[in-house]
Amino acid sequence: MEGGNKIRSVDKAMTLLELLGESRTPLALAELERRSGLPKSTIHGLLSTMREHHMVSQQADGRYCLGLRLFELGCAVSASWDVTGVAAPYLSKLSSVTGATAFLAVLSGGEAVTLDQSREGGGLRIVSETGCRLPLYCTSQGKLFLAYCSSEAEQHRLLRAHPPVSHTPHTITEPGQLMEELRRVRAQGYAVEDGEFRIGLRSVSAPVFGPGGGLQYALGAVGLFRRTTAPEFTLATRLATDYAAQISAELKALS
Structure with missing residues (x-):
């Protein structure tokens, strides 16, 4: 046990599950050893135990x-x-109204995780799959979660866990500029991504609050918008903020 709380065997088992989850194909014992850095005997014992509980399959x-x-x-x-x-x-x-991919995301493990998505009609599907993980500092949903952190210290903790790197020439990686962007997000009540994660893609995310009043989810739209000042993007922003507020109200009523 580490720090009085962390159980090493459980931590190692979680590492193996994450590696299997990240892989698109089954992994051999030797490959798990290479990727995890754990001894082969330890991996074999953990996998055997998890296999008995049907957590893994061989x-x-x-x-x-x-x-x-x-x-x-x-x-x-x-x-x-x-x-x-x-x-x-x-x-x-x-x-349906914006012609973009609509998504619902949650903060998990220092990343924005897609819980659900919708792409009505034809065209390009932007979000590849439910469950995908995206960085916080260069996506609208991620910037929303950072902006609504309980403290600046919490923002820095999340950014240290996943340090900003440039995905496009528009990615904000300079700390002062990023913190200014987060203050802007909090003030206006929604976050915008302008080609910061993928060239040509722009997105907007609005906060969905839980019954206690804290931010729990991000509702947004991502697509090939011409620019963030275009009428269609302005419409997406208005709808995202309106719908996020309505979802927040429904969640409060259900509590």
Whole structure:
């Protein structure tokens, strides 16, 4: 046990699950050893234990992948979240009106995680999949989570965990400039990404507050908007903020 709280074997097991989750194909024991830096004997023991609980599965060729039990637990978690059911019609309307991909995101592990998304009609699907993780400092949903942190110290803690790097020439990596951007986000009540994560893509995110009044989710739209001052982007901003406020009200009523 480390620091009186951290159980090393559990921490190592979580590392293996994350590696299997990040991989698009099953991994052999040797590959898990290389990626994790853990001894092969430790990995084998942890995988054997997790396999008994169906957290991991071993294929005929000996490689490992995530198990069915994790899917069942994920479904149970999803079913316990009122927000996905509440937000679904708003995501559909936001996408239908703007022609962009609408998304709902949550802060997890120092990154913005997509909980749900909607792409009505044809065209380019921007968000690749539910569950994808995105950096905080260069996405609208991420900047929203940073801006609404409880303190500047918490903002710095999250940024230290995932230091800013340039994804495009527009990525804000200079600390002073980024903090000024976060103050602007908090003041205006929504966040904008202007080609900072992917060239040509622009997005807007608005805060969804929980029953206690704190920020819990980000509702937004991402697409090939011409510029952030274009009428279609202004419309997306207005709808995102309006719909986020309505979802917040519904979540409070359900509590």
